[in-house]
Amino acid sequence: MTNLERIDLLEQHRFLPREELRALLETHTPTDAEHLFARARAVRETVYGRAVYLRTLIEISSYCKKDCYYCGLRRSNQNAQRYRLSKDDILACCAEGYALGLRTFVLQGGEDPWCTDARLCDITANIRKRYPGCAITLSLGERSRESYTALFAAGADRYLLRHESANEAHYRHLHPPELRLQSRLQCLRDLREIGYQVGCGFMVGSPGQSVDCLLDELELLRSFQPDMVGIGPFLPHRDTPFAHEPPGSPELTLLLLGITRLLLPGALLPATTALGTARANGRAMGLLAGANVVMPNFSPPSAREKYSIYDGKNSAEGFDGLQALVEGAGCHIEITRGDARSGELTCTST
Ligand code: 5AD
Ligand code: SF4
Numbered sequence: 001m002t003n004l005e006r007i008d009l010l011e012q013h014r015f016l017p018r019e020e021l022r023a024l025l026e027t028h029t030p031t032d033a034e035h036l037f038a039r040a041r042a043v044r045e046t047v048y049g050r051a052v053y054l055r056t057l058i059e060i061s062s063y064c065k066k067d068c069y070y071c072g073l074r075r076s077n078q079n080a081q082r083y084r085l086s087k088d089d090i091l092a093c094c095a096e097g098y099a100l101g102l103r104t105f106v107l108q109g110g111e112d113p114w115c116t117d118a119r120l121c122d123i124t125a126n127i128r129k130r131y132p133g134c135a136i137t138l139s140l141g142e143r144s145r146e147s148y149t150a151l152f153a154a155g156a157d158r159y160l161l162r163h164e165s166a167n168e169a170h171y172r173h174l175h176p177p178e179l180r181l182q183s184r185l186q187c188l189r190d191l192r193e194i195g196y197q198v199g200c201g202f203m204v205g206s207p208g209q210s211v212d213c214l215l216d217e218l219e220l221l222r223s224f225q226p227d228m229v230g231i232g233p234f235l236p237h238r239d240t241p242f243a244h245e246p247p248g249s250p251e252l253t254l255l256l257l258g259i260t261r262l263l264l265p266g267a268l269l270p271a272t273t274a275l276g277t278a279r280a281n282g283r284a285m286g287l288l289a290g291a292n293v294v295m296p297n298f299s300p301p302s303a304r305e306k307y308s309i310y311d312g313k314n315s316a317e318g319f320d321g322l323q324a325l326v327e328g329a330g331c332h333i334e335i336t337r338g339d340a341r342s343g344e345l346t347c348t349s350t
Contacts (some may be wrong), residue, residue, distance in 0.1 A: 003032040010262045011039050015222065018215050025211055025255070033255055036276035040261035041330075042288030047265050048292050053338025054322065055104045055137065056097025057271075057297040058305040064110025066141070067176050068164075068205060069148040072237035072308045073110045079239045084114060085299070087123050091300045094127055100319060101335040104135040105184040106160070106295060119147040122219070122329035128155025135337040137199075142183060142335030145190040152194050157337075159191045162201035162230050165213060173208040188224065188320045197340050198269070199228030204256055205248020206234040214256065221263055227340035228293075229267050231256055235310035250279040254289040261290030266341035268293050277312050287329035296322055 001009075006024045006216050010016040016024070024032070061084045064073045073080055085093075094105050105127055109115065120140070127136055138151060139160035148159065165171040171181040191198045202217050203209075221229060233248030253275055260269060270288025270293040279285065281293060297304055297317035304317065326333050 004035055004103040005104065007032065007036050007039055007262070010259065011043060014263055014265065017251050018219070021215055021218055021259070022211060025214060028255065036255065036258040036262075037289045040258040041288065042102075043261055043265045044290050044292055047341050050331045051292065051334035051336075051338070052287060052326045052329075053104065053268070053293050053336070054102045054144055054319075054333055055106045055338075056094060056102045057108060057190075057295040057300045058085070058090055058093040058097075059104045059109060059297070059299040059303055060107050060140075061109035061112040061115060062303070062307050063112035063114065065113055066139075066179065068179070069174055069176070069241045070203070070234060070237070070238060070310075072310060074240060075097075075240045080308065081099055083303050083306050084112065087119075087126065089300060091126060091130070092124055093300070095133065098134070101298075101333070103131075103337045104137055104158075105131070105336060106137040106139060108139040108160070109141075109207065115140060117150050119146050119281065121150055124151055124154040124156050131304060133337070135339065139199075142187050144262070145194070147186075148191055148194050148196070154198060156196070158197040158199065158228070160199040160201070160228060160230060161187055161191065162199075163220065165189065165206070165209070166202070166216040167213045170208050170210075170213045170216075173204060188226075197227040199223065199230060200226045200316050201228075201230030201232075202340065203232060203234040203248060203274075205246070207242050207245045208321060209234075209248075218257075218259065219264065221260060224307060225342060227266075227268060227342045229269055230261055230272060231260065231269070232272035233278045235257050235312065237276060237308065237310045247278060250275060250282055250285070253278070254285055257286055257291055259265070259287040266340065268338065268340045270295055273297070273313065273317055274310065276317075277310070284325050284329050287326065287331060292331075294322060294326065 137158035161297040271283035271291040275282035
C-alpha cells in the first residue's frame with residue numbers, strides 16, 4: 001500500500017491498522033504530508049466550514065505541586081517565578097477577551113493547592129453569571145471527581161487535561177513515580193461522565209518517545225474519542241531534568257495533527273503555542289494541517305513571562321495578528337463558543 005492510499009483509507013474509515021499507521025509515520029515524504037494536510041483541511045471543512053475559534057487563555061497560577069520532568073513550572077524548579085491571579089485579575093482578562101469577540105475563557109494553571117474548590121467555584125460562577133453565552137474551559141490538572149463535579153455545577157463546560165503519554169513505560173519516563181497514567185485516564189473518564197467536553201493531548205518528541213508510543217497515542221485517541229486534543233512539540237526548559245534533550249520536530253507535530261483530524265473529524269484541535277514557538281508560522285502551519293482553534297494569551301504581561309513551561313515561550317502568544325494568520329490559512333475567525341462537533345458524528349465503519 002502506498003502512503004497516499006493509507007491516507008485515503010484513514011479518511012474513509014477514521015481508522016487505519018496500527019502497522020499501516022506505523023508505515024505512514026516511518027516512510028512519509030513531504031508529498032505525502034501535503035496530501036494528508038489537504039485531506040485534513042477537507043474533512044475539517046465538512047464539519048466546521050472555514051471557521052476557526054479563538055479562546056481567551058488566562059494563566060491563573062504558576063504554582064505547581066507536581067514535578068513533571070519536562071515542565072518549567074515543576075515544584076523542584078527553584079528558579080521559577082511564581083504568581084497567582086486574583087479573581088479581579090481573571091475577570092479583567094475575561095472582559096478583554098470578550099471585547100475582542102472571544103466567547104470561550106480558558107483558565108489554565110499549575111496544580112496549585114491555593115486553588116481550592118471554593119475559590120475556583122466562586123470565580124467560575126462569577127464568569128458564568130457575567131457571560132451566560134460563553135464557554136468556560138478549565139485546565140487545572142488532576143482533581144477529585146467531587147471537585148470536577150462542583151466546578152461543573154458552578155458553570156464550567158470544558159476541561160483540558162493532557163494525558164501526556166498513552167504508554168505506561170513512557171509516562172513513567174516523563175514523571176516521578178507517584179504520578180500514574182491510570183489516575184490521569186480516570187480523571188478524563190470522570191470528566192466525561194460528569195458532562196464536560198473533554199480534551200486530552202500529548203507532546204511530540206518528548207524524551208523517550210518512540211514510534212510505538214505515537215501509535216499508542218493514536219490508539220488512545222480512537223478509543224477515548226476526546227472532544228479536544230492538544231498536540232504540541234516538546235521544547236526543553238533550562239531548569240528541568242530534560243534541559244539538554246532535543247526539541248520535538250514541528251514537522252512530525254503537523255503530521256500528527258493531520259492524522260488526528262482524519263481520526264476525529266469533529267475534534268477541536270488547537271494550533272498550539274508550542275508549535276508557534278518551535279517554528280515561525282508554526283500556528284498557521286497547524287491550521288493548514290487541520291487545526292481549528294487558536295488560544296491567544298490574555299494573561300497580564302507580568303504573569304506571562306513567569307508562566308514559563310518551556311524556553312522561548314512568549315514569542316507568538318498574543319491576539320495581535322491573529323486575523324491575518326487565520327485568513328492566511330484560508331479560514332476566518334468565528335465569534336461563537338465554538339463547541340466540539342464530535343458527538344454529531346457517528347462512526348460509520350469498523
Ligand atoms: N514542552 C512542551 N510542552 C510542555 N508542556 C509542559 N512542559 C512542556 C515542554 N517542556 C505541556 C504539557 C502540559 C502543559 C502544561 O504544557 O503537555 O500538559
Ligand atoms: Fe505542573 Fe502541569 Fe507542569 Fe506537571 S506539566 S509540573 S502538573 S504545570
